[in-house]
Amino acid sequence: MLTHPRRTAELCYRSIMGSSRLICSFIGVLIHLRESPRCSAASSIDVPLRGAAVQSSTAKGWTAGQAIDGSCSSGTDSCTLTSEMDNPWWRLQLDGVYRVSVIEITNRITSRDRLDGVEIHIGNSLVNNGNDNPRCAIIHDVPDGLTQTVHCWGMEGMYVNFYKPFNTTYLMLCEVKVYGELAPPPPSISTPGLGMNVTLVGKRLCWSDALFYCRDYHWDLLTLRGPAEQEIVDDLVARAPFTPTSHLWVGLRRSILGSSWFWMSGNPMDFTQWDEASQEPSPCGGISSTERSTWRQRFCGEHLNFICFTGPTGGKKVRFFSTTRVKPTCKN
Numbered sequence: 001m002l003t004h005p006r007r008t009a010e011l012c013y014r015s016i017m018g019s020s021r022l023i024c025s026f027i028g029v030l031i032h033l034r035e036s037p038r039c040s041a042a043s044s045i046d047v048p049l050r051g052a053a054v055q056s057s058t059a060k061g062w063t064a065g066q067a068i069d070g071s072c073s074s075g076t077d078s079c080t081l082t083s084e085m086d087n088p089w090w091r092l093q094l095d096g097v098y099r100v101s102v103i104e105i106t107n108r109i110t111s112r113d114r115l116d117g118v119e120i121h122i123g124n125s126l127v128n129n130g131n132d133n134p135r136c137a138i139i140h141d142v143p144d145g146l147t148q149t150v151h152c153w154g155m156e157g158m159y160v161n162f163y164k165p166f167n168t169t170y171l172m173l174c175e176v177k178v179y180g181e182l183a184p185p186p187p188s189i190s191t192p193g194l195g196m197n198v199t200l201v202g203k204r205l206c207w208s209d210a211l212f213y214c215r216d217y218h219w220d221l222l223t224l225r226g227p228a229e230q231e232i233v234d235d236l237v238a239r240a241p242f243t244p245t246s247h248l249w250v251g252l253r254r255s256i257l258g259s260s261w262f263w264m265s266g267n268p269m270d271f272t273q274w275d276e277a278s279q280e281p282s283p284c285g286g287i288s289s290t291e292r293s294t295w296r297q298r299f300c301g302e303h304l305n306f307i308c309f310t311g312p313t314g315g316k317k318v319r320f321f322s323t324t325r326v327k328p329t330c331k332n
Contacts, residue, residue: 051092051095052092063080066078067176073175079174080174087166089130096182096183097156097157098158102149102150102151103136103160103176104150105173105176106148115139116140117164118163118171120163121160123157124205186203198222198308203305204303204305205249207249211264214309220308222307222308245305247289248287248305251264254283263318273293275295282298
């Protein structure tokens with residue numbers, strides 16, 4: 001058995017113990033096929049990670065959750081199915097960021113071609129419903145009713161996607177099991193001040209994903225209510241144990257149909273430090289990491305470090321909805 005991923009572009013088949021086969025995808029992922037009744041074999045050394053599943057559409061009532069119901073059956077009573085559509089996908093949202101080692105996929109006992117060419121992506125972004133995250137493997141030719149084991153070698157992410165691009169077709173999965181370990185948290189530095197705790201996060205995300213991250217793991221993206229809080233943040237950034245991006249996301253947002261700015265935490269905009277000479281036509285705002293007390297508009301899709309806070313606020317959170325999120329993005 002190989003102990004390292006292959007780096008060459010190849011597709012190889014090797015006969016192992018009769019009907020069982022080893023398939024090497026073109027990016028070198030080891031794939032082992034076995035009969036579906038043994039699809040839970042890896043649970044003898046680990047427990048599948050838990051999460052919630054969604055898919056691009058649902059046909060015949062075969063919901064996304066049926067792929068994580070624990071059943072190894074490759075019959076239709078335990079499989080997912082999308083409608084026939086362009087670029088169908090299925091996504092598992094884990095309960096945290098994990099280093100994914102192994103993924104097991106069980107194919108239906110018929111219609112084997114519905115898994116052929118499906119890509120597996122792992123990451124933390126929901127851009128394009130998560131299908132633009134780094135790719136672990138492409139599935140090729142899974143025989144009817146068999147379970148395929150894919151090694152992803154510790155790729156990190158909260159989202160595991162099965163995606164069939166460049167096709168108008170169905171996507172069907174009968175069981176998906178993901179194994180791995182919780183990833184270490186990104187580098188960060190925190191400081192208390194004025195009744196709240198402020199954390200500069202070393203992860204780089206777009207504005208909306210930074211908002212989701214802060215609301216999932218802290219309270220919200222940072223609100224600055226006055227010069228004293230601005231000074232605390234400037235000092236925190238200067239002490240960062242890593243080199244921050246040129247700008248840092250905070251909870252600044254502009255009204256889509258107007259020019260007024262507001263804080264996502266719901267606090268009033270009583271204090272500003274805008275650099276009026278350097279503005280981008282964007283509804284997202286950040287602060288400079290190199291110039292103290294300087295705010296600028298930034299392109300919302302830019303991947304930047306960001307600042308979260310935990311503590312009492314003077315307002316009610318502004319709701320921010322996303323059709324790609326399994327969980328609500330606002331905690332009341």
